[in-house]
Amino acid sequence: MAFKVIKPGMLALLQDLGRHGHQAIGVTTGGPMDELAFRWANALLDNDDNAQQLEITFGMLSLEAQANTSVALTGADLDASLNGKSLTPWQTYAVKKGDVLSFQQPVWGLRAYLAVKGGFQCEPTLGSIATVMREKIGGLTGKGDKLHKDDILPFQAYDQHQQRSVPRAAIPDYSQSDIPLVLGYQYRSFSDLQRAHFFSSDYKVSQNSDRMGYRLEGNAIQGDAKGIISEGIAYGSVQIPKDGQPIVLLRDRQTIGGYPKMGCVTRFGGALLAQKKPGDAIQFTPITVDQAEHERHLQMARLQQWR
Structure with missing residues (x-):
């Protein structure tokens, strides 16, 4: 009772809400890059909030069902199809034994979430299955591997499908370009002029971006501080390194760092990014x-009220 991986795609990772309580020993949290989409996928199936899902980046993934189940798709539109029939994200679908679920290139967005009724069933490492490739922890093998051809993703078979969809008002607008940021205490190390440049500038997402952090390209920002004593790194921290190009640190971030920070993007802002x-x-x-x-x-109230 599982999905068999026919094509592994660009990057498909098993995730839950993250590996918490271990940053003191240098282990980061991992977890879904788009937490809101992840939570809605589990809500659609009445799963536990932390039920294991598949995060699919850029698509090009194909799975064959070896048992009946219900699935939920949220997040980006990766041109998903079931036996060649197009699927709309932010809904549930019945999947039968032998069905093929496929994802192509993005129509909009970058990361989609696939949940199954009851969640995927893999053994946790340090209390979580969150896959962090850089740290070689979590995932199907416990060693931080992304999905490969012929991998088996186990789940509990389920036959009583319920058709559900997320309310339109709760679906985020991924075309939104404004990323909300809460100022941090180190923003005072940047002059009024530099802060004005930062908030009035357009930044482009660099090719050199991943689950650890998004590097941005645009107006260089210069601070008065040459560096700081290394300290813990919060989710969403916006570091300003020596070249002045901001780096937004996300789910697979390092646990400490020594660059001045303008502040932190919110969870919602990080998901949009x-x-x-x-x-x-x-x-x-x-x-x-x-x-x-x-x-x-x-x-969270909207989601819980819907549940």
């Missing part, structure tokens, strides 16, 4: 902690 492709343009918008918390509570 994670759906951008190299060459896409973004801008940063400053918000307060209260505004960030309000947005987070609104999203």
